[in-house]
Amino acid sequence: MRFLSTRGRAPEIGFREAVLSGLAPDGGLYMPAAWPALPAEAIAEFPGRRFPDVAARILAEFAGPELSARDILAMAERAFAAFDPPEVAPLRPLGGEDHLLELFHGPTLAFKDIAMRMLAAFYDWALGGRARGKTIIGATSGDTGGAAVDAFAGSSNVEVFMLHPKGRVSDVQRRMMTTGRADNIVNIAVEGAFDDCQRIVKKLFADETLNSRLDLGGVNSINFVRLAIQTVYYFTAAAALGRPAAFIAPTGNFGDVFAGYAAKRMGLEIARLGVAVNANDIMRRVLTTGVYEPRTAVPTSSPSMDIEIASNFERLIFEAAGRDSRGVRALMGELEGTGRMVLPPAMLQEIGRDFRAESADEAEVASEIREIFKRTGALVDPHTAVGLVALRKLREKGAIKGPAVCLATAHPAKFPEAVRAASGVYPELPERLEGLMTREERMIAAPADPDAVRRLILERSRYVEGACG
Numbered sequence: 001m002r003f004l005s006t007r008g009r010a011p012e013i014g015f016r017e018a019v020l021s022g023l024a025p026d027g028g029l030y031m032p033a034a035w036p037a038l039p040a041e042a043i044a045e046f047p048g049r050r051f052p053d054v055a056a057r058i059l060a061e062f063a064g065p066e067l068s069a070r071d072i073l074a075m076a077e078r079a080f081a082a083f084d085p086p087e088v089a090p091l092r093p094l095g096g097e098d099h100l101l102e103l104f105h106g107p108t109l110a111f112k113d114i115a116m117r118m119l120a121a122f123y124d125w126a127l128g129g130r131a132r133g134k135t136i137i138g139a140t141s142g143d144t145g146g147a148a149v150d151a152f153a154g155s156s157n158v159e160v161f162m163l164h165p166k167g168r169v170s171d172v173q174r175r176m177m178t179t180g181r182a183d184n185i186v187n188i189a190v191e192g193a194f195d196d197c198q199r200i201v202k203k204l205f206a207d208e209t210l211n212s213r214l215d216l217g218g219v220n221s222i223n224f225v226r227l228a229i230q231t232v233y234y235f236t237a238a239a240a241l242g243r244p245a246a247f248i249a250p251t252g253n254f255g256d257v258f259a260g261y262a263a264k265r266m267g268l269e270i271a272r273l274g275v276a277v278n279a280n281d282i283m284r285r286v287l288t289t290g291v292y293e294p295r296t297a298v299p300t301s302s303p304s305m306d307i308e309i310a311s312n313f314e315r316l317i318f319e320a321a322g323r324d325s326r327g328v329r330a331l332m333g334e335l336e337g338t339g340r341m342v343l344p345p346a347m348l349q350e351i352g353r354d355f356r357a358e359s360a361d362e363a364e365v366a367s368e369i370r371e372i373f374k375r376t377g378a379l380v381d382p383h384t385a386v387g388l389v390a391l392r393k394l395r396e397k398g399a400i401k402g403p404a405v406c407l408a409t410a411h412p413a414k415f416p417e418a419v420r421a422a423s424g425v426y427p428e429l430p431e432r433l434e435g436l437m438t439r440e441e442r443m444i445a446a447p448a449d450p451d452a453v454r455r456l457i458l459e460r461s462r463y464v465e466g467a468c469g
Contacts, residue, residue, distance in 0.1 A: 022218025
């Protein structure tokens, strides 16, 4: 399997390089040169199969000859052993034809654990025998950071610099990043929003001097292999359900819902992909009007979705443009030059074949948490509630009919105050996380300035070559 850049001006790479890469050198995002197609008979064998087995079968399609399905299975067995239920991502009925896909049973109680632990295993394989360590620089709106810290803590050949927006993640999310003691992890609290963190990371990946001093890698959803791993739970959910369904994904950076699109391109029958957003509703606006115009993100009770620059949307543009990298460059240049871009009508129509979007305001989110608890006795976190509000609205408009699966992206205990305010019930952390809220934290404050963060990384890195500066 080869991977190419959405902007068409970077050399193609193989799976090993895709594991270790963030942005392509031309500023684009890597995509498979051609989508692998799973035979219908292979998909028909997934019901009843264990999650690691399905993961190995799917990911072998992307790894190609570089890594065997047997080797991937051994990695998956280790990666998913830390999850609470044996099915890893259980499907729970909500009543009628609605279901929740619970993706929060990993070590840090969020869907990011599923991809991050597998990505860490791929990193170990890809870095085998290298003398020089890898420096991961990432930005998190909450959950990616905790998952990355847990997955890579103590690694002998990887160091992690994780940026988060200061004061804009929940206390539990922050502490899952900052209370560890591994000396290969550095947490950076940026004075700004997630979009500022993401902008800094992109700037650093494009910094030729920094790249000459450190071997940079990415674990955000700009890393395509992470998205490839996330396709697995679409396949296992469909297998558990036994018939085609619509999938609704709470969306910030557009990665999780794009993983559903990737699963469909690989052969999974998906009736519709629902894009659920909170008050920071850029994806609803662009899918409705064709105008992509970021605003300033506002804080909400679902902070992982407080994003107005959805990086992975470039991947969908690439597909909707018929993989015309010249057209992608023109649109992204328009965005970077003017602060907005307008999708051609044909492209918007193509996107509309698969995607619909709806938003949920804060009152709707609180009401949904409360009503789900009254009706089912289950507590859901604010991000999942955004997805459930969007599902209801899409059903009311006739955009979704029949079975539907809403991705439950985080445990309610990651956002206890918001859940208690809505439901009157305080969700407790699992016993294995006892003491999390009282441990000492370690993080470094930094302004929303790429140069300041660059200096900090060079000062703290274990792998920097040459004199610091």
